[in-house]
Amino acid sequence: MPYANHSRTFADNKYVYPVLSRRSKGISVGINLNPDRVCNFDCIYCQVDRTSYIPPREVDIKLIGSELRETLDLVHSGRLFSIPPFDKTPPELRHLSDIAFSGDGEPTTFLDFYDVVKEVIRVRQDVRAFSGEPRLILLTNTSGLSRPWVQDAIDLLYKHNGEVWIKLDAGSDEYFKVVSRTHIAFRDILHNIIVTAKRHPVTIQSCFNKIDNIIPPHDEITAYCNRLKEIRENGGMIRLVQIYTIARPPAEDCVTPLTKDELTFIAEKVKEITHLPTEVFL
Numbered sequence: 659m660p661y662a663n664h665s666r667t668f669a670d671n672k673y674v675y676p677v678l679s680r681r682s683k684g685i686s687v688g689i690n691l692n693p694d695r696v697c698n699f700d701c702i703y704c705q706v707d708r709t710s711y712i713p714p715r716e717v718d719i720k721l722i723g724s725e726l727r728e729t730l731d732l733v734h735s736g737r738l739f740s741i742p743p744f745d746k747t748p749p750e751l752r753h754l755s756d757i758a759f760s761g762d763g764e765p766t767t768f769l770d771f772y773d774v775v776k777e778v779i780r781v782r783q784d785v786r787a788f789s790g791e792p793r794l795i796l797l798t799n800t801s802g803l804s805r806p807w808v809q810d811a812i813d814l815l816y817k818h819n820g821e822v823w824i825k826l827d828a829g830s831d832e833y834f835k836v837v838s839r840t841h842i843a844f845r846d847i848l849h850n851i852i853v854t855a856k857r858h859p860v861t862i863q864s865c866f867n868k869i870d871n872i873i874p875p876h877d878e879i880t881a882y883c884n885r886l887k888e889i890r891e892n893g894g895m896i897r898l899v900q901i902y903t904i905a906r907p908p909a910e911d912c913v914t915p916l917t918k919d920e921l922t923f924i925a926e927k928v929k930e931i932t933h934l935p936t937e938v939f940l
């Protein structure tokens with residue numbers, strides 16, 4: 659089963675899609691709150707295809723609930739694993755690892771984010787009898803984390819076996835601008851991480867790659883480790899730092915994956931400078 663297949667379309671669903679996930683080590687059921695494929699970042703390694711016209715965003719929370727219910731049923735009944743490409747999933751990965759707010763843009767830009775979190779929790783409780791209680795994960799680029807209703811939604815997530823996984827792909831303003839290509843200032847991103855990590859322990863997800871065949875400069879990796887250290891010194895709680903590289907075709911051809919040794923070097927630096935636990939995946 660290729661990890662390279664992360665299609666956000668499944669059957670006739672508009673919002674809910676299963677994927678075999680490297681980070682989750684099993685099936686992750688994604689909820690795409692950005693079917694219009696609009697994002698407030700423009701990461702050079704982004705895998706979302708934005709070359710065709712997509713109508714403006716409409717999010718139907720009730721429809722998300724019914725698609726989620728059907729998709730969870732497919733996973734738990736095992737019927738998912740008779741449908742290509744999931745029929746190639748190795749036996750040890752044929753389980754539901756989590757339900758993730760992720761997709762083709764930044765989930766927290768959806769103004770009714772609190773309500774959709776409530777609906778997902780409700781559906782998960784309804785189907786608990788046969789599905790256990792999979793984790794709920796918010797994958798975020800941090801840009802919406804300072805909004806009060808997003809913080810309320812995050813509080814709700816953490817009360818219901820939820821977690822926040824936060825993107826941090828740089829240590830300096832310059833490198834952040836090269837990689838993330840957003841109008842949002844790096845200092846605001848760091849501020850939002852601290853605000854959230856002071857309330858709840860978060861996972862940091864960092865995607866490092868070669869750009870024009872050049873690995874991330876050592877100075878940049880040191881700066882990145884220092885940013886992690888500052889988050890902790892400001893009272894932020896980090897439970898894990900995940901270091902990874904691209905597995906699917908990126909937005910820009912100049913971006914290519916790091917090797918396992920190159921990723922491990924970064925992880926060792928994080929451990930040396932911050933003493934935080936790390937995980938590397940290709």
Ligand code: SF4
Nearest residue numbers: 697699700701704799
């Ligand atoms: S934040 Fe995510 S969806 Fe947005 S451009 Fe970056 S990788 Fe793509």
